[in-house]
Amino acid sequence: MEYKITVVGIGPGSKDYILPIALKKINEAEVLVGGKRALADYASEGQKTAPITVDIQAVIAFIRTQSLEKDVVVMVSGDPGYYSLLPALRNEFTSSRLEVIPGISSMQMAFSRIGIPWQNADLMSLHGRLPDYASLAYEKGRIVGMLTDDEHNSQRIAMLLLDAGWPQNTPAYICEHLSYPDEKIFAVSLLEATARDAVRHCIMVVMG
The missing domain is CATH 3.40.1010.10 (Tetrapyrrole methylase, N-terminal domain)
Known part of the structure; x- marks a missing residue:
């Protein structure tokens, strides 16, 4: 058996x-x-x-x-x-x-929390993984959802995206502790994300 x-x-x-x-x-x-x-x-x-x-x-x-x-x-x-x-x-x-x-998944919940469909989004994980920098390239209308970690946190990812040509005013959502009582979702621009405290383990959704 x-x-x-x-x-x-x-x-x-x-x-x-x-x-x-x-x-x-x-x-x-x-x-x-x-x-x-x-x-x-x-x-x-x-x-x-x-x-x-x-x-x-x-x-x-x-x-x-x-x-x-x-x-x-x-x-x-x-x-x-x-x-x-x-x-x-x-x-x-x-x-x-x-x-x-x-x-x-936490990715699915992040998109539901910000109220946008995710069927056309590019999803990637930077949690314990080195990013493929070519995959971060800017494209108008592109939506990217990312799992983050200590090194590739919200602040670091925002810097990488700006280096990859994303406009400074690109909307980004930083989704932390999803489904828990202390859940937090921040709506910021990429430039603002580089200046605020880094959020380490979260979902980050960026809308080009």
């Missing part, structure tokens, strides 16, 4: 934004894997748990061992299909063993 590995998207953070089917899978799990915050929020007594850490191979090894005898549920923030653990799991396990439950 092949035991299932179910990858569950738990949304941007608040429990208000997790799908009922995802919550059902989590509650029924015998073995539950997820970030420390996710485990604190969703794990229940009697479940065997393991945190997702920077040591991804250790996490994979735990899942492999546990899935020899039981189904395993893996919680990932946002949507599993958008910069999550799913690619690493696909490299280790056959697709027949993987079940994926979607979730609301």
Whole structure:
């Protein structure tokens, strides 16, 4: 018998934004894997748990061992299909063993918060990744959504875009702590973004 590995998207953070089917899978799990915050929020007594850490191979090894005898549920923030653990799991396990439950990504929520469609936006992640500077080039009407990190924060990204030819008055939205009580969304120009305090882990949407 092949035991299932179910990858569950738990949304941007608040429990208000997790799908009922995802919550059902989590509650029924015998073995539950997820970030420390996710485990604190969703794990229940009697479940065997393991945190997702920077040591991804250790996490994979735990899942492999546990899935020899039981189904395993893996919680990932946002949507599993958008910069999550799913690619690493696909490299280790056959697709027949993987079940994926979607979730609301922070990128999706950022666009909904500012009330604009995102089907024509260019999406990229600068979270732990070096930017492809050619991909930052200005084009009139272009919309870009970006995941940020400590180095490529809102201030640094604004500087890079200005260097890439974006006008100083280009509208930008800095979306921080989405779905949480302390959620903040700042509407600024790129020039203003270079002068204000850097926001590190956020979604930044720029509208050319």
